[in-house]
Amino acid sequence: DLVIIGAGVGGHGAALHAVEEGLKTAIIEGDVVGGTCVNRGCVPSKALLAVSGRMRELHDEHHMKSLGLQVSSTGYDRQAVADHANNLASKIRSNLTNSMKAMGVDILTGFGKIVGKQKVRYGKVGFPEKEITAKNIIIATGSVPFVPKGIEIDGKTVFTSDHALKLESVPDWIAIVGSGYIGLEFSDVYTALGSEVTFVEALDQLMPGFDPEIAKLAQRVLINTRKIDYHTGVFASKITPAKDGKPVLIELIDAKTKEHKETLEVDAALIATGRAPFTSGLGLENINVVTQRGFIPVDERMQVTDADGNVVPNLFCIGDANGKLMLAHAASAQGISGTSEVVDTCICVVAPMSAGCYSCVMCNSMNM
Template sequence: MASYDVIVIGSGPGGYVAAIRCAQLGLKTACVEGRETLGGTCLNVGCIPSKALLHATHMLHEAEHNFAAMGLKGKTPTVDWKQMLSYKDEVIGQNTKGIEFLFKKNKIDWLKGWGSIPEVGKVKVGDEIHDANNIIVATGSQSSSLPGVEIDEKVVVTSTGALELGKIPKKLVVIGAGVIGLELGSVYARLGAEVQVIEFLDTITPGMDAEVQKTFQKLLTKQGLKFTLGAAVQGVEASKTKATVTYKLRKDDSEHTVDADTVLVATGRKPYVDGLGLDALGIEMTERGQIKTDAHWQTNVKGIYAIGDAIVGPMLAHKAEDEGMATAEVIAGKAGHVNYGVIPGVIYTHPEVASVGKTEEELKKDGHAYKVGKFSFMGNGRAKANFAADGFVKIIADKATDRILGAHIIGPMAGDLIHEICVAMEFGAAAQDVALTCHAHPTYSEAVREAALACGDGAIHM
C-alpha cells in the first residue's frame, strides 16, 4: 500500500492536468485510470479523434470544391475509410503517449485500474488500497440517451461508436443539434452521407447567440445537412443493419418516421460517478447527478475534491483543465482561481463557431445596456483569398463603459480568434483597446479589430 499527498481519479484533461500541477508544486501524486491509455474521453474517444476526422474531411471538401479554382487540377481524391480511421488512431496514440511521457517526467504514479473511495483518505484500485491526504475526483462524463432508444454502438451509436463505424453510412440521422451532433454530422456529410438532424428545440446549438444560430444553420444546410426542428424523438427500432426513428413534431403533434443506416444519439452527456462509493461517504450531489463543491472545488467531505464534467458547469475540456490546476494550487496552499465568465466555447465545423461571455439575449433579459460591433468576413482580404468569407465577428460591449462583455464568431479559425477577446476580457479591456491595437495584414484577426472599431465610430472595410 502506497501513501500519497494527492490521488487523482481519472486521467482526462482535468485529471491529468491536476496531477501534473500537483507534482509541479511538490506533492507526491498518483493518478488512477482504468483505460489502457491515458487522456480520458477527450483524447481517446472525444475531442482529439473527432478533430482528426474533421480535418481529414475538410481537406476532402477543399479538394472537391476549391482546388480547381486555385489552379490545382487533377483527379479528386477517393476516400479510403480504413486508412482515415488508421490516421485518427495514430493521432490518438501520439497524444495519449504524450501524457504518459509527462507522467514519467513529473514522477506521477499511474495506478492502473478503476478507482473507488472506500473511506476518507483511501483509494481502492483493484485489490490494493492507497492512502491519500487529498483525493480529486476527475471521472468526467458519459453520453446520455433518451427513453426508447437503446445504444448498441453499431447501428445506434453515441459519439464513441460514430468515431469507428465499419463503413460510411448512406443515411445518418443525428438526434440532437448540439456541438457533438453537428461536428460528427459534418464529418459524414462531407464523406457523402445524407445527414438529417432532429432537434427537440426550435433552434440549433441551444444557448448560443441567436444571430450565430441562424447563420450557422443556413451554412450547414448549404453543405447538405437537413434539419428537423421542434421534434421529439419517440423511439428507435434497430436491426443489425438499419434503424427507424419515430418522432413527433411539437407544433401539431403529428408523428413521423425516418429510416437510417446509422443513428447518432447526441443528446448531451451526464457525469460519470458510478462505482466511486460517493453515497456511502455522504458526498452531496445535485439533482442532475453532479458532485456538489464549494468555491475551492472541495466536496462537503474534507479532503475530497471534484472537477470537470463531474461537477456543475459547462462540460468542456479546458474548463476541467483550469479547475484541475486551480484545485492543485488550493491543495498546495496557494490561491487557485477560475474565471467562469471567460470560458470560450468552440464548434469545430467549417466554418468554426466560437463564443465567450454574454449573448445579446442574456443582456436583454438582465436589462443591461449594451452596444454591438459586427464585421463580416466578406470584408476580410485573407478570408476572401482562402474561400472562407462566410460568417462574421460580433463584439458586445457595455454601452456606458465600452468594456467587452462577450464575443461571438462564426468564420475561419474562429476557435483561435476568440482568444484575443478572452485575453482582453481577462484584463477588463474596452472594445476601443482592441480597436487601437495594430493587427498584422492580411490576417483573419483583422476582422476582430474591425468588429471592435464597429463598437465605436465604425469599421474601416465595411
C-alpha cells in the same frame, strides 16, 4: 499526499501541478490516459474534421482551377481516415503518459472508489482490489454520452459519438439526434464523406444552445448548402437498430403534445444528445455525498460538499463530473485550482474563456 481518480486532461493537469508543488502524487485510471478529450472527443473529432475540410476543398472544382490545379477524381480510404484519427489520439495519449512518468507520478490502473475519508480502493474487474490512503483526493472522472430512454444502442447502426469516432462505416443516410456542437461536427464529417444527414431536434430550432447570430451563420454555411434536412420540435421517442435487413426505425413524437408524427427509416442513427457525468460507483455514499442530476456538488474552490451542505475535508472534484463547465480547458484550470488549494496557494478558479488561455494540456503535450 494526493490521489487523483481519473487521468483525463483535468486529472493530468492536476497531477503535474501537484508534483511541481512537491506533493507525492498518484493517479488512478480505469480506462486509458487522456480521458474523453484525447480518446473520444476533441482530438479524434478534429482529426476527422480536418479530413472533411480537405475533401470539400478537393471537390471545389472552381477553387482548384483558380489555383491552376486539376483534380480528375477524389475518394477516400475509410479505414485510413479512421487510423489517422486514432493515431493522433494515440500519440497524444503517449505524450501525456510519458510526461506523468517523467515527473514521478504513480500511475495506477483500475477503477477507483472512495471507501472512507482519505481512503481509495482500486482495481481491475476480476482482480483483487488494492487500497491506498492519501491526505487529499481529487475526483476527475469526466463524463459519458447521454442516451435518452427508448433508444437502443447497438454500437453499429445506432451509436454515440464514442462509436462514431471509430468511423467503422459511412452510412448512405444517417439521422443525427441532437443538433448541438457534437451533432454539427459529425454532420460536417458525414456529408463530406458522401452521407445524407437528417437532424432530429427536440426544440423549435436547430443549434438551440448557440448564440443566435452564430446559429444563423452556421445554418447558412454548414446546413443549407449540404445534403442535410431536419425535423425540429420533435422527440425521438423510440429508436430500433437495423435488424434482419430492416432499416433503423426512429419514431418521432411532437415535443409538446407527445402525439406521434412520423417514423423515419434510415441506415444509421447517431445519438448526440449531450453528455452525462460519470460519477456512479465512486462510493460517494460512504462519505455522505449526494449527486445532483449525477453531478458532484462543489464550492468555488472545487471542494466537495456533502448532503448537509458542509465541505468534505480534503476532497475535491474537477471537470465534467462537477458540471460547472463541461469543457477540457475548464477541467485543466480546475485541476490547477484544486491542487493549489491542497498546497495553500491562491490561484483563481475557472474564469471565462475571455480571461485568457490556460495552456491546455493537449497543446503543451504537442509543444504548441
